[in-house]
Amino acid sequence: xxxxxxxxxxxxxIAVSTVSKALSDSHEISEETKRKVFEYARQLDxxxxxxxxxxxxxxxxxxxxxxPEVADTFFSNAINGIDSIAQAKxxxxxxxxxxxxxxxxxxxxxxxxxxxxxxxxxxxxxGVKKNSHIHAQVAAEMPLIFFDRICDEVDTAKVLTDDxxxxxxxxxxxxxxxxxxxxxxxxxxxxxxxxxxxxxxxKSLHEHGIEVSEQHTVLCSENENxxxxxxxxxxxxxxxxxxxxxxxxxxxxxxxRACHECKLSIPHQVKVIAFSNLQIAALxxxxxxxxxxxxxxxxxAAATLLFKSLAKKIDLKKERIVLPxxxxxxxxxx
Amino acid sequence: xxxxxxxxxxxxxIAVSTVSKALSDSHEISEETKRKVFEYARQLDxxxxxxxxxxxxxxxxxxxxxxPEVADTFFSNAINGIDSIAQAKxxxxxxxxxxxxxxxxxxxxxxxxxxxxxxxxxxxxxGVKKNSHIHAQVAAEMPLIFFDRICDEVDTAKVLTDDxxxxxxxxxxxxxxxxxxxxxxxxxxxxxxxxxxxxxxxKSLHEHGIEVSEQHTVLCSENENxxxxxxxxxxxxxxxxxxxxxxxxxxxxxxxRACHECKLSIPHQVKVIAFSNLQIAALxxxxxxxxxxxxxxxxxAAATLLFKSLAKKIDLKKERIVLPxxxxxxxxxx
Numbered sequence: 001x002x003x004x005x006x007x008x009x010x011x012x013x014i015a016v017s018t019v020s021k022a023l024s025d026s027h028e029i030s031e032e033t034k035r036k037v038f039e040y041a042r043q044l045d046x047x048x049x050x051x052x053x054x055x056x057x058x059x060x061x062x063x064x065x066x067x068p069e070v071a072d073t074f075f076s077n078a079i080n081g082i083d084s085i086a087q088a089k090x091x092x093x094x095x096x097x098x099x100x101x102x103x104x105x106x107x108x109x110x111x112x113x114x115x116x117x118x119x120x121x122x123x124x125x126x127g128v129k130k131n132s133h134i135h136a137q138v139a140a141e142m143p144l145i146f147f148d149r150i151c152d153e154v155d156t157a158k159v160l161t162d163d164x165x166x167x168x169x170x171x172x173x174x175x176x177x178x179x180x181x182x183x184x185x186x187x188x189x190x191x192x193x194x195x196x197x198x199x200x201x202x203k204s205l206h207e208h209g210i211e212v213s214e215q216h217t218v219l220c221s222e223n224e225n226x227x228x229x230x231x232x233x234x235x236x237x238x239x240x241x242x243x244x245x246x247x248x249x250x251x252x253x254x255x256x257r258a259c260h261e262c263k264l265s266i267p268h269q270v271k272v273i274a275f276s277n278l279q280i281a282a283l284x285x286x287x288x289x290x291x292x293x294x295x296x297x298x299x300x301a302a303a304t305l306l307f308k309s310l311a312k313k314i315d316l317k318k319e320r321i322v323l324p325x326x327x328x329x330x331x332x333x334x
Numbered sequence: 335x336x337x338x339x340x341x342x343x344x345x346x347x348i349a350v351s352t353v354s355k356a357l358s359d360s361h362e363i364s365e366e367t368k369r370k371v372f373e374y375a376r377q378l379d380x381x382x383x384x385x386x387x388x389x390x391x392x393x394x395x396x397x398x399x400x401x402p403e404v405a406d407t408f409f410s411n412a413i414n415g416i417d418s419i420a421q422a423k424x425x426x427x428x429x430x431x432x433x434x435x436x437x438x439x440x441x442x443x444x445x446x447x448x449x450x451x452x453x454x455x456x457x458x459x460x461g462v463k464k465n466s467h468i469h470a471q472v473a474a475e476m477p478l479i480f481f482d483r484i485c486d487e488v489d490t491a492k493v494l495t496d497d498x499x500x501x502x503x504x505x506x507x508x509x510x511x512x513x514x515x516x517x518x519x520x521x522x523x524x525x526x527x528x529x530x531x532x533x534x535x536x537k538s539l540h541e542h543g544i545e546v547s548e549q550h551t552v553l554c555s556e557n558e559n560x561x562x563x564x565x566x567x568x569x570x571x572x573x574x575x576x577x578x579x580x581x582x583x584x585x586x587x588x589x590x591r592a593c594h595e596c597k598l599s600i601p602h603q604v605k606v607i608a609f610s611n612l613q614i615a616a617l618x619x620x621x622x623x624x625x626x627x628x629x630x631x632x633x634x635a636a637a638t639l640l641f642k643s644l645a646k647k648i649d650l651k652k653e654r655i656v657l658p659x660x661x662x663x664x665x666x667x668x
Binding site: 062069070071072076077079080083087092093094095096097103104111116164253256257260279280285286287302315 | 396403405406407408411414417421426427428429430438445450468476522588590591594612613614617618619620621
């Protein structure tokens with residue numbers, strides 16, 4: 001027993017065993033006592049060895065976020081949402097980037113099974129291979145929660161936005177503004193959310209009596225310049241595309257570039273709408289109409305589910321939260 | 335000794351002790367052997383317990399990045415740079431956000447002393463209090479490297495860009511384009527990099543025979559709307575400000591908003607230049623002239639120093655890397 005633990009017990013007038021249990025985050029100790037002990041321990045500059053503690057208690061006070069990248073406004077805001085909850089709970093957040101590689105994602109999940117974290121929040125990568133077996137395996141061993149990009153077939157909690165509905169509304173918006181030849185563009189991959197958005201897009205075309213063909217959906221690349229070339233070819237073709245639904249923020253930038261290059265005026269010749277959380281969408285030339293996902297709130301919701309599950313208050317298998325996206329009309333669809 | 339370790343040894347035809355040492359990343363084992371062992375262990379789905387390993391070896395294979403936020407193109411690109419190096423070395427990256435709070439930063443650093451990580455890469459927060467004592471303390475116990483936002487007085491490695499020089503050049507650029515009343519705007523805080531940028535700005539004014547007063551530097555707030563109001567007041571005042579150096583990306587957005595609101599044309603009435611890594615700067619109305627920091631490369635450089643230090647190949651106290659920023663001229667200063 002360390003000198004510091006004895007001192008904390010004496011000064012706070014509680015039992016040494018209570019201090020010890022509080023420092024190891026035992027469920028036997030009230031949250032208030034834990035807070036007091038942690039605060040005083042900090043004042044004394046007492047740092048319990050994280051690993052020594054972990055071995056005994058099987059609690060790391062780490063949570064992992066596994067996601068494709070941080071240089072994206074949806075993900076960076078979602079991280080902030082998760083972090084705000086984790087900080088309040090005294091947990092550490094580890095961020096792992098998959099860069100859209102399934103192999104990398106698999107290897108990260110394998111390593112997380114080694115006991116580094118108490119739970120995992122994941123937005124899956126857009127590679128071709130399916131990793132649902134490893135997601136299921138991890139979910140069997142520790143809490144795992146999907147946010148945004150999910151594996152439908154894995155039986156655990158999911159936090160989503162209404163991708164189908166919001167894409168349906170976005171497409172309706174373009175058609176109501178007079179677009180006759182609307183396309184849906186997406187990046188490579190086999191993502192749950194993109195499939196939903198595509199289904200919403202197709203439903204809208206159907207309802208407006210438009211016969212849907214393969215030409216209506218354009219598959220771009222993970223590579224920026226390749227995407228740019230694909231988009232430029234479609235926009236400058238004889239089809240006279242006059243409306244674009246961008247299912248990914250990054251593609252909107254390539255659509256803008258391509259329109260500038262082909263001297264196509266937005267919104268007069270081509271109307272553009274994008275799934276995006278860019279704060280500066282309003283400052284683009286022209287201001288971009290966006291479907292804003294509730295990124296921060298989705299992060300908060302996912303983290304909240306995780307902590308409820310760690311406190312044994314819920315069964316993750318039964319949880320599914322859907323938060324609505326918001327259509328922000330701006331000049332690009334005027 | 336686990337069955338798996340014996341199997342790995344047998345199948346790879348090496349000693350059991352070699353496998354064990356390789357899995358615990360011993361310096362006695364060659365990198366090639368380690369790679370072989372790790373790869374085969376993964377094939378066998380063998381997950382060494384991270385914590386059990388750590389206690390004995392004092393190596394966690396985790397590194398921490400401590401930084402103000404991720405919703406910023408500089409930081410998200412720097413994280414990608416760090417991550418690219420860490421992944422290649424088989425390390426895990428933990429990201430801690432301070433949200434510009436010194437208290438939060440101090441508490442994070444205190445906790446990191448508990449043995450969760452092998453090293454720390456930090457870009458300090460912009461709060462008022464100085465935490466250099468705790469930075470120094472951590473640096474004494476484990477490798478700590480500053481990137482971008484540094485504490486000058488702490489004796490450890492620093493990875494920087496040429497803030498003074500690039501701000502000096504940015505200001506020269508505005509004056510050469512005809513600006514008579516140039517201001518420098520920054521957010522609250524007491525940051526090394528902002529001070530350098532301000533010094534570069536002042537040097538340029540001096541050299542152009544402009545008498546420098548307090549009015550030339552405008553201090554905004556951490557709060558977006560407060561910053562917006564401050565900027566709007568300055569731009570609509572009788573001073574007829576015709577040139578703005580934004581020392582932070584976020585403020586550029588507020589300058590654009592304020593100019594739109596006050597019907598001030600960029601670049602005809604006000605020219606704007608900003609320290610920013612925004613990929614879509616070219617698509618803003620009008621396209622924004624930026625000082626692009628080498629964010630990814632700075633992340634790579636900081637991580638590389640850390641791994642060299644962990645391999646005992648360098649003395650961090652002697653390291654200081656300065657990578658140049660690049661001025662990208664666009665319409666906002668035409």
